[in-house]
Amino acid sequence: MEISQGLHHVEINVHHLERTKAFYSWLLQELGFAVYQEWDKGVSYKNGTAYLVFTQTEEKYAKTPFHRKHTGLNHLAFWAKSRAQIDQLRVQLTNRNVSFLYEDKYPYAGGNEHFALFFEDPDRIKIEIVAAR
The missing domain is CATH 3.10.180.10 (2,3-Dihydroxybiphenyl 1,2-Dioxygenase, domain 1)
Known part of the structure; x- marks a missing residue:
């Protein structure tokens, strides 16, 4: 098999x-x-x-905006190399005027053992970057 x-x-x-x-x-x-x-x-x-x-x-489907609360994709999560990389990405994203999600709970919005950064892409898809331990 x-x-x-x-x-x-x-x-x-x-x-x-x-x-x-x-x-x-x-x-x-x-x-x-x-x-x-x-x-x-x-x-x-x-x-x-x-x-x-x-x-x-396709243009005929473009009128309906994405929303992660609807049926379908909720978010994409990626591994970071380290917590330091997440901190660096946070600075770069700030410089690009990207809005963060759960900013008041950074970096533990996913829980006390979950070091991560959350933000949205241009179509409002939630992106999560998670630090490897």
Whole structure:
């Protein structure tokens, strides 16, 4: 019996592909991802064997905004290399005028043993960066 190798990829439709690429290109590079594929309606970033794909939402579907409380995706969580990396990302995100979630509980919004940073991407998808112990 062969054992599954885990997650292959996740694909997310976005309202403004160029804005999404500008947001994720630097962030995912900091987290060990590299551009994997690029085409006129999308881009993907790979880390190991798994990759994350962003595609431009078709215009006829673009009127409905994303909301993590609806059925479907709630958030994406990524491993950081360290707590120091999370602190550095927090400074970079602040400089990019990104709004944080649960700011009053940083860095333990996920619990006393869970060092993490929470914020939203341009489509309001919640992003969590978690420090490895």
